[in-house]
Amino acid sequence: MKILTIIGARPQFIKAAALSREIAKHDDVEEIIVHTGQHFDANMSEIFFSEMEIPKPNYNLGIHSLGHGAMTGRMLEGIEEVLLKEKPDVLLVYGDTNSTIAGALAAKKIHIKVAHVEAGLRSYNMDMPEEVNRILTDRISDFLFCPTQTAVDNLRKEGYQNINCQVIKSGDVMQDAAAFYAGISAEKSTVLKSIGLDQYALVTLHRAENTDDIGRLTAIVSALNAIHEKICPIVLPLHPRTKSKLETAHLNLKVKIIDPVGYFDMIELIKHAALVMTDSGGLQKEAFFFKKNCVTMRDQTEWVELIENGVNVLVGADTEKIKASFQQMLNKASDFSMDLYGNGQASNNIIMALKKALNS
Numbered sequence: 029m030k031i032l033t034i035i036g037a038r039p040q041f042i043k044a045a046a047l048s049r050e051i052a053k054h055d056d057v058e059e060i061i062v063h064t065g066q067h068f069d070a071n072m073s074e075i076f077f078s079e080m081e082i083p084k085p086n087y088n089l090g091i092h093s094l095g096h097g098a099m100t101g102r103m104l105e106g107i108e109e110v111l112l113k114e115k116p117d118v119l120l121v122y123g124d125t126n127s128t129i130a131g132a133l134a135a136k137k138i139h140i141k142v143a144h145v146e147a148g149l150r151s152y153n154m155d156m157p158e159e160v161n162r163i164l165t166d167r168i169s170d171f172l173f174c175p176t177q178t179a180v181d182n183l184r185k186e187g188y189q190n191i192n193c194q195v196i197k198s199g200d201v202m203q204d205a206a207a208f209y210a211g212i213s214a215e216k217s218t219v220l221k222s223i224g225l226d227q228y229a230l231v232t233l234h235r236a237e238n239t240d241d242i243g244r245l246t247a248i249v250s251a252l253n254a255i256h257e258k259i260c261p262i263v264l265p266l267h268p269r270t271k272s273k274l275e276t277a278h279l280n281l282k283v284k285i286i287d288p289v290g291y292f293d294m295i296e297l298i299k300h301a302a303l304v305m306t307d308s309g310g311l312q313k314e315a316f317f318f319k320k321n322c323v324t325m326r327d328q329t330e331w332v333e334l335i336e337n338g339v340n341v342l343v344g345a346d347t348e349k350i351k352a353s354f355q356q357m358l359n360k361a362s363d364f365s366m367d368l369y370g371n372g373q374a375s376n377n378i379i380m381a382l383k384k385a386l387n388s
């Protein structure tokens with residue numbers, strides 16, 4: 029079986045690292061990796077390939093720093109060319125980025141089967157580019173690998189049982205990655221020494237719905253500054269998009285800002301944090317994997333089971349709500365014993381399902 033994997037953005041490198049490790053155990057499965065180039069600078073791309081030992085991409089399309097239309101269009105064209113040359117049995121895409129929808133669409137139009145990892149997730153906010161990408165990708169996928177029961181239920185509500193595709197609850201490949209790399213991160217990472225703080229909250233902020241809305245960004249910055257000054261020091265690896273938006277808006281974020289970090293550093297930062305606060309999808313789950321409460325600066329989340337189990341709380345971009353929930357979650361003793369994401373078996377489940385369906 030020949031799998032062609034599309035990756036382009038940071039979370040996809042982490043997910044692909046888990047699945048590529050699993051694929052390498054199967055002599056009868058070949059993987060071709062295409063990096064679209066969506067994330068391209070050293071801290072957002074190269075470091076993940078080197079430290080996580082992801083196989084070097086066979087193709088790098090070098091497409092980045094463009095608007096949605098130009099980026100998706102060029103990826104569609106570039107990926108189709110590779111697909112026609114490589115003729116894989118299945119194209120594998122992750123998550124909800126422009127690389128995801130471009131890959132799925134390119135393959136579907138030339139009758140190559142599409143496997144979507146992280147299928148069935150919904151925020152029910154169609155203003156988010158990610159929501160548009162994931163809904164369209166799901167609809168044209170042949171194999172929909174759902175990380176959670178909620179994702180399976182979402183697809184059922186949308187009538188996927190009447191569509192010619194396979195919906196499979198695989199578990200979440202991010203849990204596979206977190207479990208494997210947490211075994212080596214402590215030895216490899218020096219980030220804790222370099223920040224030199226005994227107690228801190230880990231914060232990330234990068235979603236367009238927060239960074240591209242000046243009102244929301246101002247309210248969040250105001251909450252973070254107040255928390256850092258009065259409640260608990262904040263460490264914030266700053267995404268390049270957020271950095272540029274803060275500069276343009278002349279907003280002064282007075283917390284401990286560091287450059288984006290590699291995955292080993294990220295795991296160590298989460299493990300030792302008093303609390304995680306984020307608008308990232310991946311971070312919400314990683315907080316849970318490492319038994320940390322999470323405050324989510326969004327109005328919806330795809331990871332509703334975290335909210336239902338009381339380990340995560342949605343605060344939007346409301347300054348007072350962020351501060352109050354931060355304080356409350358900082359002091360809360362939560363139960364993290366439930367299995368919500370498949371306990372590290374997702375990659376194996378995905379490969380076995382694809383082999384069963386395609387190795388004839």
Ligand code: UDP
Pocket residue numbers: 038039042232234265266287288289290291294295307308309310311314
């Ligand atoms: N991440 C990282 N370094 C950073 C920030 C995030 O390794 O400086 C990891 C994080 O642990 C998670 C993934 O990147 O696994 C999440 O990526 P991001 O927040 O960009 O995207 P999302 O999950 O929201 O799609």
